[in-house]
Amino acid sequence: MNTFKALQISKDGEQQQTECVQLSREDLMPGDVLVAVEYSTINYKDGLAITGKGPVVRKWPMIPGIDFAGTVIESDHSEFSPGDAVVLNGWGVGEVHYGAYAEQARVKVTG
Amino acid sequence: MTPKQCMAVGTAGYTAMLSVLALEKHGITPDQGPVLVTGANGGVGSVAVSILSKLGYEVIASTGRTEHADFLKQLGASSVIDRAELSEKGRPLGKERWRAAVDSIGSHTLANVIAQTQYGGAVTSCGLAQGADLPLTVMPFILRGVSLLGIDSVMAPKAAREEAWARLQQDLDLEKLELLSETVGFDQIVEKATDIVDGKIKGRVIVEIA
Numbered sequence: 305m306n307t308f309k310a311l312q313i314s315k316d317g318e319q320q321q322t323e324c325v326q327l328s329r330e331d332l333m334p335g336d337v338l339v340a341v342e343y344s345t346i347n348y349k350d351g352l353a354i355t356g357k358g359p360v361v362r363k364w365p366m367i368p369g370i371d372f373a374g375t376v377i378e379s380d381h382s383e384f385s386p387g388d389a390v391v392l393n394g395w396g397v398g399e400v401h402y403g404a405y406a407e408q409a410r411v412k413v414t415g
Numbered sequence: 416m417t418p419k420q421c422m423a424v425g426t427a428g429y430t431a432m433l434s435v436l437a438l439e440k441h442g443i444t445p446d447q448g449p450v451l452v453t454g455a456n457g458g459v460g461s462v463a464v465s466i467l468s469k470l471g472y473e474v475i476a477s478t479g480r481t482e483h484a485d486f487l488k489q490l491g492a493s494s495v496i497d498r499a500e501l502s503e504k505g506r507p508l509g510k511e512r513w514r515a516a517v518d519s520i521g522s523h524t525l526a527n528v529i530a531q532t533q534y535g536g537a538v539t540s541c542g543l544a545q546g547a548d549l550p551l552t553v554m555p556f557i558l559r560g561v562s563l564l565g566i567d568s569v570m571a572p573k574a575a576r577e578e579a580w581a582r583l584q585q586d587l588d589l590e591k592l593e594l595l596s597e598t599v600g601f602d603q604i605v606e607k608a609t610d611i612v613d614g615k616i617k618g619r620v621i622v623e624i625a
Contacts, residue, residue, distance in 0.1 A: 346616075
């Protein structure tokens with residue numbers, strides 16, 4: 305998959321916009337593990353981020369979504385290998401790091 | 416759990432589990448008295464009701480949507496109360512009604528929940544649906560020894576996450592998880608995100624990304 309869809313929120317002054325965009329892997333933020341996202345979820349916090357009713361997003365533009373479940377595509381980290389089923393909750397993803405509402409996500413391994 | 420079931424749990428469900436673990440670590444047990452869950456129709460609340468009832472606690476569910484009382488009873492609530500009882504500015508101390516509580520609402524609701532907690536009880540704070548303020552007095556703490564336990568899921572260390580997910584596997588009934596979750600497509604994210612902030616979502620929303 306050369307390009308994939310993502311939900312992006314951006315800010316123009318005080319106005320917040322949401323649009324569906326096509327991204328490539330090069331557009332994702334740096335990280336150790338690239339994941340094919342299969343499922344995500346909508347938490348109250350995701351609602352605050354998308355509607356702009358709460359100060360959740362702290363970097364713009366952002367791909368929101370604080371939770372995902374999917375399969376590892378590529379990994380530079382010894383703990384994860386391609387094909388692994390993974391779940392992520394939080395860690396600032398969807399707030400300061402591109403998040404779950406995209407068909408692919410690249411994240412850093414912590415801890 | 417399947418990837419889809421993990422997302423039915425999500426941050427909201429895992430936060431509910433962290434709250435239950437915090438109450439357990441404080442020494443709260445089912446024989447001590449009922450546990451109140453506020454925002455019981457919400458994501459944290461619906462999972463908390465399910466887990467606590469499975470563990471044998473008597474669960475009092477507080478909601479603004481009492482029309483869903485049957486749903487909450489199916490999840491395991493023993494009784495359902497109207498959130499209006501808790502949402503307005505209240506007295507510093509009230510009648511002792513519950514031994515513990517899981518609160519995802521904040522503001523006056525959390526203040527009233529604490530003011531009506533039994534001697535030696537504990538309340539977890541894990542949300543702000545009513546507001547981020549907390550207008551209360553020290554009276555419940557210094558006269559009743561009530562504890563307020565803070566719950567963060569975002570930066571929780573790996574060990575705490577592993578413990579919470581292991582306990583979710585054990586103590587969350589998958590039939591209840593199915594009952595409390597709906598699945599939507601990628602193109603419904605914005606609509607459902609608006610609904611959740613407006614208090615129109617019951618339980619958990621799973622998004623099918625690919």
